[in-house]
Amino acid sequence: MSKLKELLLAGSEFIVTCELVPGRGHEGKAIEQIIEFGRKVASSDVPIHAVSITDNPGGNPALSPDVLGRELMEMGVEPLVHFSCRDVNRNMMESRASALARGGLNNLLVITGDYPVGGYDGMAKPIFDFDAVHALRLLKSMNAGLEVPGRKPGTFNRLPATDFLLACAVSPFKRHEAELLPQMYKLEKKIAAGADFIIPQLGYDMRKFAEILKYLKYRGLHVPVFGNAYAVSKGAGSMMNKGLVPGCVVTDELMATLSAEAEAPDKGKGARLERAARMMAIFRGIKFSGVHLGGFGLKFEDFEHIIRRSEEIGENWRDHAGELRFSQPDEFYLFPEDPDLSFAEERCVPVTTARKRVLSPNYHVSRCFHRYVFTEGAMLYRMGRWAYKLLEKSKLLTRAAYFFERNIKRALFDCQECGDCALFDLGYLCPMSRCAKGQRNGPCGGSRNARCEVDDDKPCVWTLTYQRFSAAGKLDNMRTQYIPPADNSLERTSGWANFFLGRDHAAKMSQPDMQQNVKP
Numbered sequence: 368m369s370k371l372k373e374l375l376l377a378g379s380e381f382i383v384t385c386e387l388v389p390g391r392g393h394e395g396k397a398i399e400q401i402i403e404f405g406r407k408v409a410s411s412d413v414p415i416h417a418v419s420i421t422d423n424p425g426g427n428p429a430l431s432p433d434v435l436g437r438e439l440m441e442m443g444v445e446p447l448v449h450f451s452c453r454d455v456n457r458n459m460m461e462s463r464a465s466a467l468a469r470g471g472l473n474n475l476l477v478i479t480g481d482y483p484v485g486g487y488d489g490m491a492k493p494i495f496d497f498d499a500v501h502a503l504r505l506l507k508s509m510n511a512g513l514e515v516p517g518r519k520p521g522t523f524n525r526l527p528a529t530d531f532l533l534a535c536a537v538s539p540f541k542r543h544e545a546e547l548l549p550q551m552y553k554l555e556k557k558i559a560a561g562a563d564f565i566i567p568q569l570g571y572d573m574r575k576f577a578e579i580l581k582y583l584k585y586r587g588l589h590v591p592v593f594g595n596a597y598a599v600s601k602g603a604g605s606m607m608n609k610g611l612v613p614g615c616v617v618t619d620e621l622m623a624t625l626s627a628e629a630e631a632p633d634k635g636k637g638a639r640l641e642r643a644a645r646m647m648a649i650f651r652g653i654k655f656s657g658v659h660l661g662g663f664g665l666k667f668e669d670f671e672h673i674i675r676r677s678e679e680i681g682e683n684w685r686d687h688a689g690e691l692r693f694s695q696p697d698e699f700y701l702f703p704e705d706p707d708l709s710f711a712e713e714r715c716v717p718v719t720t721a722r723k724r725v726l727s728p729n730y731h732v733s734r735c736f737h738r739y740v741f742t743e744g745a746m747l748y749r750m751g752r753w754a755y756k757l758l759e760k761s762k763l764l765t766r767a768a769y770f771f772e773r774n775i776k777r778a779l780f781d782c783q784e785c786g787d788c789a790l791f792d793l794g795y796l797c798p799m800s801r802c803a804k805g806q807r808n809g810p811c812g813g814s815r816n817a818r819c820e821v822d823d824d825k826p827c828v829w830t831l832t833y834q835r836f837s838a839a840g841k842l843d844n845m846r847t848q849y850i851p852p853a854d855n856s857l858e859r860t861s862g863w864a865n866f867f868l869g870r871d872h873a874a875k876m877s878q879p880d881m882q883q884n885v886k887p
């Protein structure tokens with residue numbers, strides 16, 4: 368069992384993790400700084416319990432966190448390795464996880480990952496074969512000993528169990544209801560899939576951080592949550608303010624503050640460390656289980672300063688509760704105002720949200736079609752099954768039927784022919800064409816103003832799905848239904864045939880072990 372897991376299970380200590388970002392290449396200044404940081408952590412009594420290493424941050428190539436994690440571990444420092452879904456398919460994920468387990472690197476922060484922005488000789492291909500819920504489920508299954516097909520058909524073997532400690536992320540700094548609630552719903556799915564603790568995206572609104580604790584309390588979920596205190600500089604803040612760092616929000620008001628602070632002789636360094644220390648003290652005060660510290664270019668001594676200063680603040684954290692409230696214009700909050708972060712009962716009951724209306728004719732026609740054709744037991748369902756059983760006896764008829772299906776679905780949904788259709792799971796919106804990361808279990812963390820992280824001319828498809836499920840009175844589905852990954856062997860085959868003949872994920876979803884024990 369990793370030291371971090373022991374600490375979390377003990378629950379008696381406020382845990383500190385520090386995030387470091389490796390550079391590109393096998394050596395260089397950024398990498399040397401991480402090694403130097405590791406040496407200082409190993410030889411000091413500063414309470415830094417783990418060092419977190421990012422995985423090709425910002426969608427750019429960088430030295431693998433697995434390699435640096437290994438080196439830190441050899442120094443006696445506990446690594447927390449980021450494990451993203453962007454660059455590899457499920458097989459490489461499993462093989463990477465086996466390598467990590469064999470190397471004793473058991474603490475993983477499982478994330479979707481920022482969309483690729485660069486690479487050798489042009490932009491890298493985004494893979495996103497899995498979303499973060501799929502990845503957590505795979506890693507949790509490995510902890511139980513993965514069941515794999517045996518030599519004889521129908522037989523299975525169980526692989527040796529791993530012992531991963533799994534963290535997941537959530538991005539509460541969303542301006543709109545239709546952005547925020549899907550984040551919380553996906554968080555519930557991540558917990559049900561196996562997340563052991565939560566590290567939120569960075570932000571500067573303590574009310575939004577507190578809402579994570581309130582949401583879990585309201586849902587009866589007891590999972591450790593860390594705060595995220597990123598000592599933001601004017602430079603980094605300006606990039607976040609412009610939306611250049613997916614999911615990271617620096618409001619105009621905070622940007623003005625950072626600019627004023629940068630006028631100081633220390634270019635604002637003192638102020639940014641003080642802000643991080645105050646956030647850390649507040650996180651400790653309102654009973655987060657720990658804090659995830661970060662900051663561009665920070666040295667060991669800077670992290671030490673933040674930690675010691677937060678201890679100095681101690682019980683006076685309330686003095687600062689009101690100052691870290693950088694919210695976006697008309698930002699949606701799930702819980703009533705709580706100026707002193709008292710967590711009083713009446714302030715821990717979510718606001719009621721109005722049922723949405725959807726005008727799209729495509730949505731209403733699809734819903735009708737689904738009810739009478741694609742619902743087991745429906746009038747035309749049996750006919751569909753019978754027809755496809757018949758059709759599949761003839762290659763020509765199969766091709767003709769698929770030609771018809773393909774062109775209808777392309778016109779209506781921009782179908783990408785995955786063959787494992789998830790239209791129903793997203794309210795008749797296609798995750799393969801409408802979501803740049805093909806997310807099947809809820810949004811990534813990168814949307815901004817309900818616009819897609821990758822193409823802000825487009826709405827994040829999950830905000831539309833939220834509105835459609837709200838209109839249909841089926842919001843619980845977004846929270847409780849685990850959507851398996853696409854089976855790529857079905858690519859370029861008939862999604863209708865695969866559905867009626869029980870070859871796609873919809874058939875799997877009815878299997879008892881497929882649905883996760885998400886709280887009703």
Ligand code: SF4
Nearest residue numbers: 802811819820827828
């Ligand atoms: S559509 Fe939404 S979930 Fe998909 S990549 Fe864009 S922001 Fe992320």
